[in-house]
Amino acid sequence: MSGVDDLAGGLGGLEQAADVGPVGGDDVGPQVRGGLGDGGVDDVAGAGQREQPAGGMRNGLGQRDDLAAAQQPPQLHLGWRAAQTREPRAAGPSRHAADYGLLKGVRAPEQEQVGSTGATLVKAAFERLGWGVAVNSEHDLGTDLFVMARDERRFDLGQVIGVQVKAGRRYLKYPSRRGGVVVGWWFRDDDRAHVDAWLSHALPHLIVLHDPVSEQSHWAHVTQDAVLSTGKGAKILVPKENTIDAAHRDALLQIAGTARAGISLEGSAWTGAASLQPKDRLRHALVVPRLIAPHPNAGFDEPVSPVQAIALLTQARLATFQHFAEKYANVPTLADAVQSPAWGWRLVGALGHRLTTGELSQLQALLGDDTSDATERAALTVVVAAELMEAGRVDEAVPLLEDELGRDEAEPLDHAWLRLQHARACAEVGRLNDARDDAAFVQRLRITHPDDITTTAIAGVAAMIVFSTTPWTERNVGSVVQGADTAAPGGEPKR
16 A cells, blocks of 8 residues: 555554653751641651751752751760760860750650651652652641652653651551451541642642551542541541552552643644644654644745644645745755755655655665654654554564664653554564553553643554454453544544
8 A cells, every 4th residue: 555545544543543533967956847737747857867858859849958967066976976985075165965956865756756757668669669759858838748750661751749648556546447347547637727738739649648567658649529528627538558559650640640731722723732842743743743734724924844744744735745845945845855964854755755656665764864863763663663564564563663662762652652553563463462561551641641632642542452452252342432532633634
């Protein structure tokens, strides 16, 4: 097969899917920190040692890393050494422990140690997931940690969760039972100060109860539906099964994604997706071209960019592209684009050659060009692999995709795009388990990137692959119809 229909189909039926509808610091001297807490990690910043966050963590939120130990007079540590070795003290004014805010015989409260340990263990649990954690030690008004979500490949997703830790058995004194078995605990907020602050926060928040006996941390997402009124106060159930571990990664990712706005396409028919970052534009041009290509009625007042030209070709608007090439000297013809010093125009030329002749040679030759970046290379690999599959050359598509995936350099969405094509290829050669695994991975885009329109298109095709590679007795028709019913707009009519 050849022509534009091959390209659209080769990209995975995306438009068709749219149609389917611890730096340790010595804190010397008691410091009472004002906050909303009634115990645990909120009440006492504390006498004695307490683990402080690494500078890189707090600096990430614009906070200073001022360690109390660095501010203490050096005589303090020398004085202790003299007392231990019975050496005479250096001449000078007498120094007493009280001079440094220390009171002999004062004992730190047990809850301080429990609270600090609890927060440290919760932080470590998120770090084991590969997530970034910033400790909110200076301005804690109900949020102990800011947790930055990352995917399994350690790519930062730009999503942050606020976490409040309550550590100690006293926070587990209101169990919820089902059939005599404890299924969770009620966190009670007598005046709703905590709960209302979390609900009104710009970031999603978790309440985490840490059990010092089992050393398990249990969490609940604070939402309007989860909060129950107790009159003047409120309570929220923290399920026992909700632990911070790999088994709950997807659930935590979904919570992190709730702060992102949904997809809105109003007005995009004329303006397109003007707010896209450069690294996302090429993928959009190939998956949802009408958001990148100039509107048919927009005229020819400005020259098109390489990405816009790619979108035009994906829409089969060859005559429109040729008009731009005739009018503007900086827009090359398809024949000249192949020899352009700019990689983007070379891709335009190679695509044009494929569309007009049905040959893949120029696209394949471009794969050997080492001037492309990870985003460009991922897009080109998708195009070539898809076209190879359409031409019945799946045995060439599989190693091509696996080589690019093996680089492990693509951004999360581009990585998923590659995985989708790999799923298609594996399904073609009978590697059904691999196909299902890839497609299931791609489905997670709905959780991690709900604000990207190409997510819905790519995940929609993945839903159909999951369905088609699953035994009949296990198929769920409703889920595939719902998964394939995407918000991705179709392209302009082919002509």
